[in-house]
Amino acid sequence: MTVEAARTPGTLQRVLIYAVLLLAALFFLMPLAAMVFTSLKTMPEITGAAGFESNTILTPPQAPSTEAWGTAWQSACIAVACEGLRGYFWNSIVMVVFAVFFSVMFGAINGYVLAKWRFRGDNIIFGMLLFGCFIPFQIVLIPMARLLGFLDMAGTLHGLIFVHLCYGIPFTTLFFRNFYVTIPDELISAGRIDGAGFWSIFFLILMPISLPIFVVAIIWQFTNVWNDFLFGASFAGADARPLMVALNNLVNTSTGTKAYNVDMAGAMIAALPTILVYVVGGRYFVRGLTSGAVKG
């Protein structure tokens, strides 16, 4: 807004505003700083051993070392295997690629139909789909475990991809439907007069202008699937565990002294892909978040 009325702050007020905003920025950045710093330290520095007495969680590393990153990546022990996070990282990548691709494709077509091929009861169907965005997934865990067993996908990456597809469709449908509703119907009827059918309207007329919403949906799904823990913990067997489950195991089952630097390096490895996506596509990320609140 441009509210001249409500915003003619004086100098003192300006200073106060910036002070509060800066303080808030420090609060939000502090955990990231603590993670990065700790991941680059050695254990004596972290525990404040001799020579590092004045070290705190927020002191930058005196002699930055990437050793903990190496350990977290390839040799940290998670359950019985001491091969680091790399295998789980790969699991997450595969899971994300397929889950995102299919859920976005289904969502695009669903959204297209619900917005441009209205039929009786379509709003009810949309509402029922939407409800799927909000359910607590605890309500589906037990039957889904059975279904995956029945489909012979228990414990596998395929099974996990299937689960993310099922519960991703409501979100992607929402995004595309709300986007296509804003496209003038004339565009569709003009296409029909020119003889375009259901599919050619979608691929030739709508697809070319849908890039922004594809980016929104892809970022949303990528972030959600990558960050998921509940489904991974419930359905993935030892070979199919996604990164978040492995990270949680790494941090919470370590025996002996806790290697905080390795824990933090692991957390950073798990966080970097989504942070990267956020930094590159921030605008679309925000759009997904705010339109995830039902209305586009």
Add this chain to the structure above:
Amino acid sequence: MRTLRRYLPQLTLLPSLILVAVTVYGFIALTVVLSLTRSKMLPRFDRWEGFSNYAKVWNHPRWEVAMENFAIFGVLYIGGTMLIGLMLAILIDQRVRAEGALRTIYLYPMALSFIVTGVAWQWIMAPDLGLERAFQIWGWESFRFDWIKQSDMAIYCVVIAGVWQASGFVMALFLAALRGINPEILSAARMDGASAPRIYWHVIIPALRPAFLTAIVVQGHLAIKSYDLVVALTRGGPGYSTELPSTFMYEFTFSRNEMALGASSAVMMLILVTVLIVPYLYSELRNDR
């Protein structure tokens, strides 16, 4: 062939509809049925227990703790994110420099997994090496911050981490709403000689009503579903002092082989979400187009 073409749009919806019908609505129905049986480790549909499972869950000391924590967490998480989010949105809307950078900083936690957030805050709140030690070294020697180890305070650690993660999202919602306010209303208020705080209090904040509603509904349902954060931050502990409905469900279903009780607790979670969501969806869709 002609009928096929005529119903093509509906047909393309069909695969998704079947998937959702089965994996959302079918599964909800199955879980409800399970909650009425005596299933332990495996689902069994031959021995019925009826609603007494719900009574068992409701009277279970762990569920009591879970509900109490849910109330504390729900109120403080929603309240905290709204307060910080609204404040940041209003301040950022004062034509400040580096708005983009500030917004990016406030919102980046939303890109993180709750597991990462939990791991980071577990480290920050670790009494021996985390913030407590930092403040002591900086000169405040009597500083104590060991909530995460205290059963009556640990839930507030979950609140802090949750508020840290989600305040930026609420800020984004409010900021979008602020920028959507009709400037004419504001200049009218200005003409009437209203002061800035009065304009905020009487004109702007009331105009943010839809954003408030959205924020409450979204944050509320997230509070009910919260699971990962507690697992990574406190493992539900010390003891079971940070138990939430979600951790109760997981514990009883998968660790204790009390599937029927787990299903009952899941149904109660669903009821909570439904009470919150259905009126909201109904009003949103009814006003649509």
